[in-house]
Amino acid sequence: MVHPVITNERDGTRFEQAPGDTLLRAALRAGVGLSYECNSGGCGGCKFELLAGDIETLWPAAPGLGERDRRRGRHLACQCRALGDVTIKAASGPEYVPVRAPRRRRAVLTGSADITHDLREFRFRAEGEADFLPGQFAMLDLPGLASSRAYSLANTSNGDGEWHFQIRRVPNGQGTATLFDHLQPGAEIGLDGPYGVAYLRTDSPRDIVCVAGGSGLAPMISIARGAAEAGMLGARRLHFFYGAREPRDVCGEAMLAGLPGFGERITYCPVVSMPGDGGWTGATGFVHSHLPAALPAPLARYEFYFAGPPPMTQALQEMLMVDHRVPFEQIHFDRFF
CATH class of the missing domain: 3.10.20.30 (Beta-grasp domain)
Structure with missing residues (x-):
């Protein structure tokens, strides 16, 4: 042909x-x-x-x-x-230029588990090694849909063919409706990847800052796990911020708590923009505005990774580059739509 x-x-x-x-x-x-x-x-x-x-x-x-x-x-x-x-x-x-060449494979849904009221982890298994970098994503071909959907990976590269995605239900979204309401364990889909350039830079000597919003949790959890697996957190720290709309949206701490050094080398700070009157006692407002006060050193000394809705990523990028003169080479982000 x-x-x-x-x-x-x-x-x-x-x-x-x-x-x-x-x-x-x-x-x-x-x-x-x-x-x-x-x-x-x-x-x-x-x-x-x-x-x-x-x-x-x-x-x-x-x-x-x-x-x-x-x-x-x-x-x-x-x-x-x-x-x-x-x-x-x-x-x-x-x-x-891809560090890991993307390729197509068939993957089987092995299970899923709710993280919040609208965020769920889906676990797929495919033949061969799951070879990707922390922070990357894959394209899923779901039954009944004409086009692929991009979802970030939450786990790290492994020899068992495990590909884990943390996906937020999108109102009226065809892709998430298929995943949440119709796909059952044992179902087979197409998986093409990995893709993405906002992956973990293991050669950076700087402390790491991860900022996640919504389903941007997945790649940031992957980066935190990857940094721990690579032994990067022995001499460095990882500061993890999660921006939530309401208190019920807060998540991620339990996943980080399983990593060595949590509470010492790894810190977690959730920020809620609409706390309501439900007794939320943590930080409030927009997540990016908390970084300057919460981080112990000038922002230009960190390596930044972030993923979330476009307003969050745009505000964070502008704050880092314009207000704090963080070099663009130290900023790595994905925008979710």
């Missing part, structure tokens, strides 16, 4: 697109570092211009493209497939 060949005019790279792949997934599978973040049409990090050839768009209304982008003829590599050989102009860089 002859596969379409994609040429990126900007850097001269060429790669083939296998059946079922988008332009972005084909590039990453081939070891080509096209720019991206979410891989699911929300962030716009994989915008490109089509210079020659024909493509099909899987999600024309993807929010990652604004009206100005559409008028200028831009597309999203994560939502487009080539219908033949094409030439594109897309941003790329070595930082996007």
Whole structure:
């Protein structure tokens, strides 16, 4: 079978697109570092211009493209497939080249457990090693849905083929409705991964700060677990902040408590933005505003990882870079939509 060949005019790279792949997934599978973040049409990090050839768009209304982008003829590599050989102009860089090559596999749901009223952990098992970096995500192909869904991993790489996801139920969300209401243990799905560039940097000498909001808990728990497994917390500390809307949304402490050094090398601080009158005695407000006072050293001395809703990640990034002059190389984040 002859596969379409994609040429990126900007850097001269060429790669083939296998059946079922988008332009972005084909590039990453081939070891080509096209720019991206979410891989699911929300962030716009994989915008490109089509210079020659024909493509099909899987999600024309993807929010990652604004009206100005559409008028200028831009597309999203994560939502487009080539219908033949094409030439594109897309941003790329070595930082996007996958450290672990993503691949497709079949995975079986082995069980699930509630974390909060709307957050649940789903555990899948696939053949072979589950090879990914702490903080990465995978694309799940769920029954009855036309497009893949991106979910972050909560566990760490293992030889047992275990892939664990902590997923928040989205009102009227087709993906989470399938997972929460219809998928039963023993069900088989498609799993493609790993993806993501906000993974744990084990070579950093700095103390670690993890900030999670909503289902951003999963990659931050993965990073905390990965740091502990790598022996990074013997000489370093890990400060974990969780931003919750209501007291009933607070979670994560029990998972961290199982790691060596919890309470000494690992600290946990939940922050609730809408405490109500239910007797919440912890920190209140927006989670990012608590970092300057809660952290013992100037913020520029830390390595930051965060994941959560776009307003949280945007406010946190701006505060770190503008107000505290934290170098961009020390900031690693995912945006969830």
